[in-house]
Structures are given as C-alpha cells and as structure tokens.
Amino acid sequence: MGAEGSSEAAKPKTAAAARALKKREPQVQEDVKTAVFIRGTNTSQLVNTTMKDLFALKKPNGIQFSKRNQVRPFEDPRSLEFFAQKNDASLFVVASHSKKRPHNLVLARSYDYQLLDMVELGVEDGVAMETFKSTKAAVGHRPLILFHGDSFDASDDLRTLKSLFLDFFRGDGSAAMVNLGGIEHVISITADGTTTSDGLKKLYFRVYAINLKKSGTRLPRVELDEMGPRVDFVLRRSRLADAETMKQATRIPKELVPKKQKNIEYDPIGDKLGRIHLGKQDLTKLQTRKIKGLKRRADEDGDADGDADADADGDDGADAAPKVEAPASKKSKRRKSDDF
Numbered sequence: 001m002g003a004e005g006s007s008e009a010a011k012p013k014t015a016a017a018a019r020a021l022k023k024r025e026p027q028v029q030e031d032v033k034t035a036v037f038i039r040g041t042n043t044s045q046l047v048n049t050t051m052k053d054l055f056a057l058k059k060p061n062g063i064q065f066s067k068r069n070q071v072r073p074f075e076d077p078r079s080l081e082f083f084a085q086k087n088d089a090s091l092f093v094v095a096s097h098s099k100k101r102p103h104n105l106v107l108a109r110s111y112d113y114q115l116l117d118m119v120e121l122g123v124e125d126g127v128a129m130e131t132f133k134s135t136k137a138a139v140g141h142r143p144l145i146l147f148h149g150d151s152f153d154a155s156d157d158l159r160t161l162k163s164l165f166l167d168f169f170r171g172d173g174s175a176a177m178v179n180l181g182g183i184e185h186v187i188s189i190t191a192d193g194t195t196t197s198d199g200l201k202k203l204y205f206r207v208y209a210i211n212l213k214k215s216g217t218r219l220p221r222v223e224l225d226e227m228g229p230r231v232d233f234v235l236r237r238s239r240l241a242d243a244e245t246m247k248q249a250t251r252i253p254k255e256l257v258p259k260k261q262k263n264i265e266y267d268p269i270g271d272k273l274g275r276i277h278l279g280k281q282d283l284t285k286l287q288t289r290k291i292k293g294l295k296r297r298a299d300e301d302g303d304a305d306g307d308a309d310a311d312a313d314g315d316d317g318a319d320a321a322p323k324v325e326a327p328a329s330k331k332s333k334r335r336k337s338d339d340f
Helices: 015-024 045-058 078-087 156-169 243-249 298-316 330-339
Strands: 035-039 062-068 091-096 104-111 114-127 144-148 185-190 202-213 221-226 230-239 264-266 272-274
Touching: 035 045, 035 078, 045 062, 045 091, 045 104, 045 114, 045 156, 078 091, 078 104, 078 114, 091 156, 104 156, 104 243, 114 156, 114 243, 144 156, 156 185, 156 230
Parallel strands: 035 062, 035 091, 144 185
Antiparallel strands: 091 104, 104 114, 114 230, 185 202, 202 221, 202 230, 264 272
C-alpha cells in the first residue's frame, strides 16, 4: 500500500528534489512504512502512556509530534492527509480523550496520500512498558505477531484491525531467511468474544520477550517473559475502505507475480505446490514380503506322495497289508522346529 506520486506534480528543479520525488514513487519492494503519532487537543495520562509504548515498539520507523494538533479523523481526514504527504507516512496513531469517548486511540492508514481506512479503540486498562523489569527487545527487531480468536476472521472491523496491526509491526520483509537469534519479542493480540456492558468487543494486547534456553537438542527451549506494554482495548468505531480502492492498494506488481508453470501453483502465503502425474503401476512386479513359515518343506512333499501311494494300494485289494509309516528321524524333527 505504498504511496503513489501525483502525475500533476511540478518537475523538480534540482537533483536532490528529483531524487526525493523518485524515492516517493511506487517501488517493487516498498520500504518500511512510517507511522506518525499525534496527540489531540485533549488527552489523558493513560492514553499518552499507551501511545508512548506503541511508539517505542515502532521505532525507528515512527515520528512522534511534540505539539498537540486539532485532529478529528472521522469528521475531517484532511489534516491526516496533509501529514501523510508532508512526512511521507502512511500510518497514523491519534490519541484523544473526551467524556463521550474516554482514553481514545485511532489507528489509521493512507494510500496515495488519501485516507484508506481506520479503526477507533478505547483503552480500558494498561500497564506501561517501564513497569516490567524484564529484558527489552532491541530497537528495529521484527516481532512475531500472534492473533488469538476466530473473531478476527468473522467480522470486517476486526479483520481490518488485524491488517492494521500487521502493517504497523511488519518491519522490513525483504530478508529471505530468518535468524532465530534475531527474534526477540512476540506481540499477542487476543479477541475471545467477550464484550462490555455496552456491547463493545474486547481486545487484549500483550508483548513478551523471548528467551532461548539450552534443551540438549538442536532446537532450543523457549521461555516468555512479559516485557510490556499490557493494554486492554475495546473496539469502537471503524471506517473501512471501499472495494475498488482496496484492490488498487493491495495490487501485486508484475515483477513479483510468479510466472505460471505447468502443474505448479502457490498458496496464499507463497508456498509452492506441485502436482505429479504417475503412470499405471504394474502390480506383477511388486516386491512382496516373503514369509518363511508359508514355504513348502521337503518332508511335507514326501508325506503327500506317500499318502497318494497308500491310497492307490488300498484300491487294489482289501487284504493288502497296511503300510506302516516309518517314524520321523530326529533330523527331520529338528528341521521342523527350526522352521517355525
């Protein structure tokens, strides 16, 4: 959802201006999105602390305004669009506080310097990051992000909020491989379906530091220590993007679209799936398991021949003397026991 330059923009007069405009043009591999953190005309200590901790998690790709600004995204988005173009940013966090909407936090996103979508959250409870004495993650490290609950895929507002959080904490995704030692923290966001007395959906935002311990195997043992912040949100208002604008914002460049290959396709997360066609199998050449107990033995073949001769002699006359079968030798008995 990178920003696109305006075709009506004036031509640059200097080389530096030309490089700056070229940097703002659409790229095949977009840079990490910059977020602007803005305080409204009136804020509370709780929402200020929450926004400060979110800014710490977003560093170094965040800009925090020191002065207050009269910003009301749901009533007039033009101020955010101005900040987007001035700071070349596409993500916004706006903090405010009022009697109607106390401890209010708005997460917004822009495309082509125009407001795309936004979600309004209320901070019900929070514990600052500095309260936790555990080891903190280094600045600029990408976190693991976990979403718990089926609600994130059941409603449009939570689906948009999930996309916003992923955009905020995605980081640089150009690396082809991940270093296990470089994963230092995990962000867990839970929507268990609980609501407030007013029917607002609850969200639980937690951040844990990852400690890798020796396990005696190739994979280490993982322990989690809460590093903060710990915030309980409620979902308030939301403004979703229209389908056509979202389609343009999420369009994949032609350079990144994999070429079509016969019997090869890709799943939504980019894994390659192949289809193999096998010919008709000849079962006569199948190697079966040979069981020793099912083999015919030489003494059994001899007994069968002797029984056949006895039957033939018995048919010649009734007075014929019966043939006495010789006792089996010890050798044959031993062979029978060995066979089984």
